[in-house]
Amino acid sequence: MAGACVSxxxxxxxxxxxxxxxxxxxxxxxxxxxxxxxxxxPLMLQHRTWTHWPGWWLALLSGSLPAMIFxxxxxxxxxxxxxxxxxxxxxxxxxxxxxxxxxxxxxxRRSLHLYTTGSPTGEAAVLAVVVACCALPVALHGLFMRL
Ligand SMILES: [Zn+2]
Numbered sequence: 334m335a336g337a338c339v340s341x342x343x344x345x346x347x348x349x350x351x352x353x354x355x356x357x358x359x360x361x362x363x364x365x366x367x368x369x370x371x372x373x374x375p376l377m378l379q380h381r382t383w384t385h386w387p388g389w390w391l392a393l394l395s396g397s398l399p400a401m402i403f404x405x406x407x408x409x410x411x412x413x414x415x416x417x418x419x420x421x422x423x424x425x426x427x428x429x430x431x432x433x434x435x436x437x438x439x440x441x442r443r444s445l446h447l448y449t450t451g452s453p454t455g456e457a458a459v460l461a462v463v464v465a466c467c468a469l470p471v472a473l474h475g476l477f478m479r480l
Contacts, residue, residue, distance in 0.1 A: 351405065353405035353408075354401055354405035354408040355408070356405070356408075357405050357406055357407075357408030357409045357412065358408040358409070358411055358412035358415070359412060360409060360412065361408060361409040361410060361411060361412020361413040361414075361415070361416065362412040362413070362415050362416040362419075363412075363416065364409075364412075364413055364416065365412060365413035365414060365415065365416025365417045365420075366416035366417070366419060366420055367416075367420060368384070368413065368416065368417045368420070369381075369384040369385045369390075369417050369420050369421060369424070370384070370420070372384045379438075379439050380429075380439075381424065381429055381430070381431055381432070381439060381442065382432060382437055382438055382439040383437050383438075385421055385424060385431040385432060385437065386431070386432050386433075386435075386437035387418065387421055387431070387433065388435075388437075390414045390417040390418045390421070391414070391418070393410055393411075393413065393414040393417075394410075394411055394414035394415065394418070396410075397410035397411040397414065398411050419462070419466070422462065423458065423459060423462060425443065425444060425445055426444070426445050426446075426447035426448050426455070426458055427444060427447075427448065427449060427450050427455070428444055428446055428449060429442060429444065430442035430443050430444025430445075431443065431444075
């Protein structure tokens with residue numbers, strides 16, 4: 334759900350200027366929003382360990398963004414990384430948390446202890462992230478249109 338909303342927000346922000354890059358980024362966000370969870374299953378990794386370390390996703394994002402100058406296709410990777418980072422932003426609020434230090438083996442996870450998954454507070458947190466992800470790009474789009 335959050336991935337879908339971020340995708341809509343990206344569309345609102347970039348569609349006019351770069352429709353191909355926006356389409357790639359939208360598809361990437363949709364695929365990446367749950368990637369930290371679904372990638373760990375075929376690799377038989379412990380939950381919230383290696384795939385929940387933000388460093389991988391920040392590296393993917395920082396490597397793919399400059400490549401978008403030459404082609405819209407790296408937008409898939411950039412969107413995938415953004416979706417995964419959004420996933421981690423929501424996971425860090427739960428008691429289990431995510432690993433922030435190396436090695437991300439799950440022994441030293443960090444949590445903000447804001448909510449539990451599926452609780453009303455947790456659902457409110459997801460809603461707040463969705464609203465923020467939609468409102469910010471739409472506001473920026475309005476700002477760019479005035480410039
Ligand atoms: Zn997760």
